[in-house]
Amino acid sequence: MAIKIDYYETLEVSRTVSSDDLKKAYRKLAMKYHPDRNPGDAEAEAKFKEISQAYDVLKDEQKRAAYDRFGHAAFENGGGGGPGGFDFNGFGGGGGLGDIFEQMFGDMMGGRRGGGRTRSGNDIQTHVEITLEEAFSGVKKDVKIITRVACESCHGTGSNAGESGVETCPSCHGAGKVRAQQGFFVVERPCPTCHGAGRTVKDPCKVCHGEGTVEKERTLAVQIPAGVEDGTRIRITGEGEAGGQGVPAGDLYVHVSVSEHGIFQRDGANIYCRVPLRMGQAALGTEIEVPVIDGTRTKVKIPAGTQTGAHFRLRGKGFSVLRSSARGDMYIQVTVETPQHLNARQKELLEEFEKEAGENVKSSPEHTGFFARVRDFFENKG
Structure with a gap:
């Protein structure tokens, strides 16, 4: 059995870490071990996957609470919802309490009987870094992922003979799971013969060895929407690992990091711009021209006697709001600069x-x- 490393140790943080510090730690490690920065380094790729999985759990308050209480066991046994399968809408699946209650009360409550829960290939995760300008306007980014795809030799069937060589599993009759009586309860578990696929192969494909999938590097164009925030996770349905033998593919999760900007600082939909003024400008008053995140410029009138710390609000000049045409505001923060290296006349x-x-x-x-x-x-x- 593989040793599972503590998620907090994986992200190099304490168990009392705040959400903001957790995000900073994840971003630092994700950038360090990202496959694009470590081409051909299998250890870095594995480390990146561990980091992404750990952050996926700890950034969610409910998942983090479950992990703090139960550890890795909270995400085992094949349930849905978490990276290993914990279902936060119930007690999990694959033989857990959710299936037990369904067997007991499914008919009375009009629930389903028979027919297993939909399976799919594994979900995969990757990371992409964008600029603040790209986050403002939205951008399409190419991401490279190493995943499992349908085998071209057998067309994903796992059989040398194609679909004709695939038969319905005799143990579960295509359901993908079997039932067992345990005292008062009837429990459903993945079929041990077909491992939940519901089908068996007599003559396995020589390329994929009957799995129906092979490992391959793919490049996908991912659309990052305008207004996206640092740490956002984008889900792309069906772009994860292929399930093989008629099982649908998993999903791809793209974690977005927004790089720091040299001029602007973002806070939600608002943007802040720190502008230094000469002592004379602040004392006498002036008009300055400042950049806007959309690439335009605007003028700001500075009244005489302006002090360090003064704010000037520019309505509608801030950041895009996700899935909306609205924009936040821009705030000019003034600092008055003391002159240095004076000549004799200036002194x-x-x-x-x-x-x-x-x-x-x-x-x-x-x-x-x-x-x-x-x-x-x-x-x-x-």
């Missing part, structure tokens, strides 16, 4: 200014008020 002018300003308490009200409070503090101490 002389500033000294004259300081002398003039020192006699006018209204020119620097915060400065004057602060040192007045300092003076009172020491007088009271005395």
Whole structure:
């Protein structure tokens, strides 16, 4: 039995890690071990899959709570919903309590009888990194994945003779599972003869050895929608591993990372832009031109006497809202920059200014008020 590494250890975080720190840890490791950055490195590819699986569980509050309580056992036994099969809408499947209750009460409640739960090939995960501009406008990205696809030699049947060489499983009669009496209960489990496929092959294909699938590298064009956020997971139905022998393919999950931008910082649908102003600009007032995430420019009027920390709101100049034509707002954050490397004339002018300003308490009200409070503090101490 393979040893399963603790998901927290896989992501190199503590069990009390916050959601934000968990996302940062995942993003750092995903970028380090991504197959595109480690071509031909099987160990890096395996590590990337482990990281993605661990993050898929721990980023979800319900899955994380189940993992913290039950460990890997919470995702075993073939149930749906989790990476190993835990079903958060019930107790799991494949012989779990959900199947037991269905056998007991299915007829009375009008539920199904017979006919197994739909199986599919394994889901696979990959990672793609995009720029903030691409996240704003949406983009189509090519992603490379190594997966299992239908065998071309036998057309996915697993038989050298094609469909004619495939027979209905004699043990489960095509249901893919068998029932067993356990005391008062009737439990359903995957058929041990066909392993849940519902079909058997007499003369296995020499290429895929009867599995119906072979490993292959594929390139898919994935459409990233406008407004997507860092850490978003996109599900592409049917693009996972082929199931083989008539079983539908699994799904592909694409984890999206948005790289940091040199000018903008995003917070939901709003964007922040930090703009440094010269001391003279802030004191006298000015008009500046700033970039907008959509590639345009806009002008912002800065009033005289503007201080560091002042915000200016530009409505509708922010980020795209996912699945909507709306946009957030853009906020200009002002910082007043102190001049450096002054020449003799500049120093002389500033000294004259300081002398003039020192006699006018209204020119620097915060400065004057602060040192007045300092003076009172020491007088009271005395």
